[in-house]
Amino acid sequence: MYLYDDFDKQLVDERVAEFRDQVARRLSGALTEDEFKPLRLMNGVYLQLHAYMLRVAIPYGTLSSAQLRTLASVARRFDKGYGHFTTRQNLQFNWIKLEQLPAAMADLASAGLHGMQTSGNCVRNITTDHWAGVAPDEIEDPRIWAEIVRQHSTMHPEFSFLPRKFKIAITASAHDRAAIKVHDIGLRMLRNGAGETGFEVSVGGGLGRTPFLGKTIKPFLPKRDLLSYVEAILRVYNQYGRRDNIYKARIKILVHELGAEKFGRDVDAEWQKIKDGVLALDPAVVANVAARFRYPDYQDLKDSPAELTEARATDAEFAAWLGNAVANHKMPGYAIVTLSLKPEGAPPGDATAGQMDALADLAERYSFGEIRVNHEQNLTLPHVAQRDLPALWRALGAIGLATPNVGLVSDIISCPGLDYCSLANTRSIPVAQELSRRFANLGAQRGIGRLHINISGCINACGHHHVGHIGLLGVEKNGEEFFQVTLGGRSDEKAELGALLGPAVPYNEVADVVEDVVSAYIELRERPDELFLDTVKRIGVEPFKERVYATR
Amino acid sequence: MTSPLERKLKIAGPVVITANRLSDGAVVYRAASGEWTTQFTRAAVATTAPTAAELLTAANADGLIAVGAYVAPVTREPDGGLRPGNLRESIRMNGPTIALPGH
Numbered sequence: 001m002y003l004y005d006d007f008d009k010q011l012v013d014e015r016v017a018e019f020r021d022q023v024a025r026r027l028s029g030a031l032t033e034d035e036f037k038p039l040r041l042m043n044g045v046y047l048q049l050h051a052y053m054l055r056v057a058i059p060y061g062t063l064s065s066a067q068l069r070t071l072a073s074v075a076r077r078f079d080k081g082y083g084h085f086t087t088r089q090n091l092q093f094n095w096i097k098l099e100q101l102p103a104a105m106a107d108l109a110s111a112g113l114h115g116m117q118t119s120g121n122c123v124r125n126i127t128t129d130h131w132a133g134v135a136p137d138e139i140e141d142p143r144i145w146a147e148i149v150r151q152h153s154t155m156h157p158e159f160s161f162l163p164r165k166f167k168i169a170i171t172a173s174a175h176d177r178a179a180i181k182v183h184d185i186g187l188r189m190l191r192n193g194a195g196e197t198g199f200e201v202s203v204g205g206g207l208g209r210t211p212f213l214g215k216t217i218k219p220f221l222p223k224r225d226l227l228s229y230v231e232a233i234l235r236v237y238n239q240y241g242r243r244d245n246i247y248k249a250r251i252k253i254l255v256h257e258l259g260a261e262k263f264g265r266d267v268d269a270e271w272q273k274i275k276d277g278v279l280a281l282d283p284a285v286v287a288n289v290a291a292r293f294r295y296p297d298y299q300d301l302k303d304s305p306a307e308l309t310e311a312r313a314t315d316a317e318f319a320a321w322l323g324n325a326v327a328n329h330k331m332p333g334y335a336i337v338t339l340s341l342k343p344e345g346a347p348p349g350d351a352t353a354g355q356m357d358a359l360a361d362l363a364e365r366y367s368f369g370e371i372r373v374n375h376e377q378n379l380t381l382p383h384v385a386q387r388d389l390p391a392l393w394r395a396l397g398a399i400g401l402a403t404p405n406v407g408l409v410s411d412i413i414s415c416p417g418l419d420y421c422s423l424a425n426t427r428s429i430p431v432a433q434e435l436s437r438r439f440a441n442l443g444a445q446r447g448i449g450r451l452h453i454n455i456s457g458c459i460n461a462c463g464h465h466h467v468g469h470i471g472l473l474g475v476e477k478n479g480e481e482f483f484q485v486t487l488g489g490r491s492d493e494k495a496e497l498g499a500l501l502g503p504a505v506p507y508n509e510v511a512d513v514v515e516d517v518v519s520a521y522i523e524l525r526e527r528p529d530e531l532f533l534d535t536v537k538r539i540g541v542e543p544f545k546e547r548v549y550a551t552r
Numbered sequence: 553m554t555s556p557l558e559r560k561l562k563i564a565g566p567v568v569i570t571a572n573r574l575s576d577g578a579v580v581y582r583a584a585s586g587e588w589t590t591q592f593t594r595a596a597v598a599t600t601a602p603t604a605a606e607l608l609t610a611a612n613a614d615g616l617i618a619v620g621a622y623v624a625p626v627t628r629e630p631d632g633g634l635r636p637g638n639l640r641e642s643i644r645m646n647g648p649t650i651a652l653p654g655h
C-alpha cells in the first residue's frame with residue numbers, strides 16, 4: 001500500500017469543501033449549469049440517463065480494506081448498494097444524488113478516496129499492472145512510477161485543459177497486463193544493454209472512434225527523465241492537438257497526422273529544453289516515494305504446503321479454481337488470487353456493498369489488507385499464503401467471488417451501455433449476461449480455452465471492443481440495436497486491433513453469432529491447445545465469416 | 553452561419569420535453585401546466601414544431617429545477633395512450649432493463 005501524507009489529505013479535504021460550496025451555489029441558482037458542469041466533471045461527476053454518476057479514482061488499482069469498506073458504505077448510504085469496477089481500475093456509483101454528493105465525497109475523502117481527474121480534459125488516473133509488486137517476472141514495482149506521475153499531473157495547471165482527456169498506463173513485466181499499447185502514453189519498464197532500468201515510451205494509442213496502437217518514440221528513457229519526457233509529450237500535444245473537432249482531439253490523431261517520427265522529434269526538441277531542469281528526478285525523491293509503498297511482512301514460507309496439495313488432490317472444484325484463478329507470486333509460499341466479478345448472469349464488474357465488506361474482511365485475514373482492481377473488471381488479492389487458499393476459496397464461494405472463469409469466454413468485459421450511459425447507442429450488459437449463461441458450463445469453457453469477449457455499447461469503446469479476442473460494438477440502425485463483430489484483437493504485449501467479421505447483426509442474434517464463432521473456432525483449430533487468437537491469426541477471419549453468415 | 557440555438561426545430565411525430573432533475577438527476581417531463589413531473593403520463597405532448605419549440609424554450613428558461621432539456625419522440629398507441637418513442641427514452645422512463653445487483 002502507498003501511505004498518503006498530510007499534503008494529500010489536505011488536498012482532498014480542500015477539494016471536498018470547494019465542491020460542497022459549488023454544489024450549494026448550483027442548487028441555489030448562483031451557478032448556471034454551463035458554469036457548474038466543468039466543475040462537477042473535474043470531480044468525476046457525470047449526469048447519466050437516470051441519475052448522477054460518480055467515478056472514484058483508484059490510483060494504480062490499489063485499495064486497502066479500509067478503503068473498500070468506505071466504498072461499501074457510500075454504496076449503501078448514497079447509492080443503491082453496489083458499485084461498478086471499470087476498465088480503468090476505477091469504481092463508479094450510478095445513482096448518486098447531487099445534493100448528497102458533498103457528503104458522499106467527504107466520506108470517501110476520510111479514506112483518501114476522491115474523484116479528481118477521473119473526468120475532464122486532463123491526465124486521468126494512471127493505471128498499471130494489477131499484479132504490480134508481486135508478479136514474479138517484474139523488473140520493479142511500476143506503481144512507484146505511477147505515483148510519481150500522479151503527483152506531477154494532479155492539478156497541474158498547464159495540463160488541466162488539454163485538447164482532450166489523457167490516459168497513461170505503466171507495466172514492468174514482459175507480459176503486459178496494463179494494455180499500455182492502447183493508451184495515450186504507454187510506459188514499459190525494461191533494462192538496456194548496460195543493465196540500467198528505464199522505460200520504452202509509446203504514444204498515440206487509443207480506442208474509441210478511431211483506434212490506434214501506440215507507437216514507440218523512445219526505445220529507452222532513463223528513469224531520471226520520466227517526468228521531463230512525459231511533460232514534453234504533454235506540451236507538444238497541448239500546443240498542436242486539435243481543439244476544433246472533439247473527434248480529432250486525442251493525441252493519437254496528432255501522432256497519426258504528424259507521423260510518429262516527426263512527433264518524436266518535436267517531443268525531443270521540447271525535452272532538451274527541460275530535461276536537466278527541476279523535473280529531472282532526484283534519486284532521493286524517488287526513494288522517498290518508494291519508501292511510502294509498504295510491502296507486507298511476508299513470512300518465510302515454502303511453496304506447495306500440505307494444506308494446499310491435500311485440498312487439490314481431494315476436491316476437484318477447488319483444484320479447478322486453483323488452476324484458473326491463482327497465479328505464482330514472487331515470494332515463495334504465497335499466491336496471487338484473481339476474483340471473478342463475472343458470475344453467471346451478473347453484470348460484469350459490479351460488486352454489492354455486502355461483497356465489498358466481506359472481501360475487505362477476507363483481505364485483512366488473508367492478503368495483508370490489500371485488494372487490487374484489474375482493468376478486466378475483476379479484483380485481485382495480491383498476497384495470499386498458499387496454505388490459506390482452501391479456506392479463502394470457501395469464503396469467496398460464500399460471497400459469489402469464486403467463479404473459476406478468469407480469462408475464459410464468460411469473463412466478459414462490458415461497458416454499462418444504454419442501461420445507464422447517456423452516450424450509449426445499445427445495451428451491452430444484457431448481451432454479456434446472455435453470453436455468460438450460454439457459456440456457463442465451466443468444463444466447456446476450459447475446453448474452449450483463453451478467450452476474451454469485450455462489449456461496447458457505442459463507438460466510444462469503454463468496453464475496449466477493438467482489443468477483444470471477440471469484440472462486440474453496439475450500433476443503432478433505424479432505432480434498432482445491432483452489433484458489429486470483430487475477431488483477433490488483443491491488448492497485451494502483442495497488441496492488435498480486431499478485424500471486422502461482416503455486417504452488423506441484430507441484438508437478438510448476437511449471442512447466437514458468438515456461439516457460431518466459437519463453434520467455428522473449435523472446428524478450425526489445429527489442435528485443442530491452439531488458442532482462439534492463434535487460430536484467427538493463422539487463418540484470418542474469412543473462414544469464420546463463411547460459417548457465421550452461411551445461414552444468415 | 554446559423555447558431556444551433558436558432559436552427560429550426562424539426563419533429564417527425566408527437567414529442568415531449570424531457571430533462572434530468574437538478575437535485576438528483578431523476579428523469580422529468582415538462583407538464584402542460586409548466587411544471588416538471590416525474591410522471592410520463594403527465595407530459596405535455598406537442599405535435600407541431602412551433603409548439604415543441606415553445607415548450608423547449610420555456611423548459612430551458614427554467615434552469616434550476618431541471619437540466620439538459622430536449623425534445624424526445626413519443627408514440628401514440630391505438631387506444632390513445634402514449635409510450636416513449638425509442639429504446640433510450642423507454643429505459644429513461646422505466647429504468648435499466650436488467651436486475652440491479654443485490655435487488
